[in-house]
Amino acid sequence: MQAGLRTDYLFRLANHHNGLVVGTGDLSELGLGWCTYGVGDHMSHYNVNASVSKTLIQHLIRFVAASGDLGPAASAILLAILETEISPELVPPDASGAIQSTEASVGPYPLQDFNLFYTTRYGFRPSKIAYLAWNAWHDATAGAWPPNTPADKRVGYNLATIRTWLRGFLHRFFATSQFKRSVAPNGIAFPRPPIMETLADFRVAPVAVVRFPDSQIREALRNVGKLSPDDELNCGGCGYETCRNFALALLNAKAEASMCVSYLRKQAQKKANALLRSIPSGVVIVDRDLRIIECNRRFAEIFGESNLLAFDAVPGMAGTDVRRIVPFSNYFSTCLSNGEDIRLESLHFEDRLLGVTVFSIEPEETAGAIITDVTGTELRREEIAERAREVITKNLAAVQDIACKLGENMAETEILLRSISENYAATKLAPRGKIIL
Numbered sequence: 167m168q169a170g171l172r173t174d175y176l177f178r179l180a181n182h183h184n185g186l187v188v189g190t191g192d193l194s195e196l197g198l199g200w201c202t203y204g205v206g207d208h209m210s211h212y213n214v215n216a217s218v219s220k221t222l223i224q225h226l227i228r229f230v231a232a233s234g235d236l237g238p239a240a241s242a243i244l245l246a247i248l249e250t251e252i253s254p255e256l257v258p259p260d261a262s263g264a265i266q267s268t269e270a271s272v273g274p275y276p277l278q279d280f281n282l283f284y285t286t287r288y289g290f291r292p293s294k295i296a297y298l299a300w301n302a303w304h305d306a307t308a309g310a311w312p313p314n315t316p317a318d319k320r321v322g323y324n325l326a327t328i329r330t331w332l333r334g335f336l337h338r339f340f341a342t343s344q345f346k347r348s349v350a351p352n353g354i355a356f357p358r359p360p361i362m363e364t365l366a367d368f369r370v371a372p373v374a375v376v377r378f379p380d381s382q383i384r385e386a387l388r389n390v391g392k393l394s395p396d397d398e399l400n401c402g403g404c405g406y407e408t409c410r411n412f413a414l415a416l417l418n419a420k421a422e423a424s425m426c427v428s429y430l431r432k433q434a435q436k437k438a439n440a441l442l443r444s445i446p447s448g449v450v451i452v453d454r455d456l457r458i459i460e461c462n463r464r465f466a467e468i469f470g471e472s473n474l475l476a477f478d479a480v481p482g483m484a485g486t487d488v489r490r491i492v493p494f495s496n497y498f499s500t501c502l503s504n505g506e507d508i509r510l511e512s513l514h515f516e517d518r519l520l521g522v523t524v525f526s527i528e529p530e531e532t533a534g535a536i537i538t539d540v541t542g543t544e545l546r547r548e549e550i551a552e553r554a555r556e557v558i559t560k561n562l563a564a565v566q567d568i569a570c571k572l573g574e575n576m577a578e579t580e581i582l583l584r585s586i587s588e589n590y591a592a593t594k595l596a597p598r599g600k601i602i603l
């Protein structure tokens with residue numbers, strides 16, 4: 167509405183004054199279709215920047231500002247323009263002071279202009295453009311930047327960012343915006359050779375249908391776990407009638423892998439299975455009828471040979487009544503009804519001790535248990551205590567022995583010293599020349 171009114175007034179004023187409305191749009195906006203169609207900034211009598219990308223305009227402004235040709239006041243204004251957020255509408259800032267950001271919606275212009283250039287000038291396929299973009303942008307410190315580019319504008323992009331915005335670009339350029347370019351006003355073809363001769367020589371069908379080779383469709387299907395026709399359930403859970411249509415939507419960046427419910431389920435199942443396999447404890451999950459939904463091999467192993475055989479025959483033992491296997495099924499019932507976890511530190515089972523934690527997954531629906539054979543641990547604990555007792559007893563004996571020996575030594579030493587002292591006293595008292603033995 168704002169853009170529409172603005173343009174309306176401009177055209178009427180131009181008519182009134184016998185003038186022309188000069189367009190403010192540019193190549194970047196037309197490439198992405200980021201302009202208000204017909205009645206807004208899309209329309210003018212002549213669009214001077216129709217072949218000039220936004221990043222090139224920014225470089226030119228920076229160049230003129232740095233040259234000082236227009237004086238310091240003009241340079242300051244030009245730099246202030248460059249510092250201003252590119253914003254689609256002239257609406258006031260929000261409560262935090264932030265204004266609308268165009269780049270937050272359509273992606274960083276350095277990337278989008280890069281995508282636009284290699285798509286329209288060379289017709290490179292997306293994977294090649296992504297490869298070039300990664301080489302150009304993944305390390306902001308590598309290579310030279312255009313003169314006068316401020317430090318905060320020297321930004322790098324990782325592959326995920328490049329991919330995200332390239333998808334966005336392809337969707338906007340090929341699928342949604344040609345109708346705007348088809349009726350764009352004339353403009354200058356610049357630079358030479360022109361990227362798009364006033365956009366007239368580059369035409370995408372108004373409603374573009376991008377055709378993908380079968381190999382690409384198969385790869386998209388493989389990426390969502392559809393390795394053979396049997397995996398293509400065509401259930402419609404993703405919103406597309408067939409898996410193939412979904413794959414096409416993936417290639418057109420209109421869908422994401424996570425929209426396929428069977429793929430999501432398989433992914434979750436794979437993760438759960440990997441966890442169950444690798445965990446050293448027994449794990450079992452039961453439903454409200456105490457039937458096993460899933461268990462791991464260790465669980466079956468803990469509860470005996472016959473259960474292990476049953477597990478190997480039917481991995482996961484789905485549907486088996488857990489009451490037939492564990493002696494503590496009543497704790498599942500308690501946990502299911504009150505939703506509280508139960509911990510049993512050493513439960514006797516046959517000749518072993520088990521540590522059991524029963525936990526609620528969905529109150530009244532599902533509960534699980536982790537079972538650990540702690541017999542070895544308990545025995546080791548006993549063994550360590552016994553060894554400690556032995557060591558203490560031995561140490562005590564040794565200390566007593568030492569004390570004893572010390573006592574004997576002291577007595578002997580005392581007797582010896584006493585005799586030396588007495589002999590010494592006697593020697594002192596004897597007449598000279600006589601030795602008293």
Ligand code: SF4
Pocket residue numbers: 398399400401402403404405406407408409410412425426427428429
């Ligand atoms: S949800 Fe998955 S399995 Fe179902 S139609 Fe879509 S892509 Fe195919």
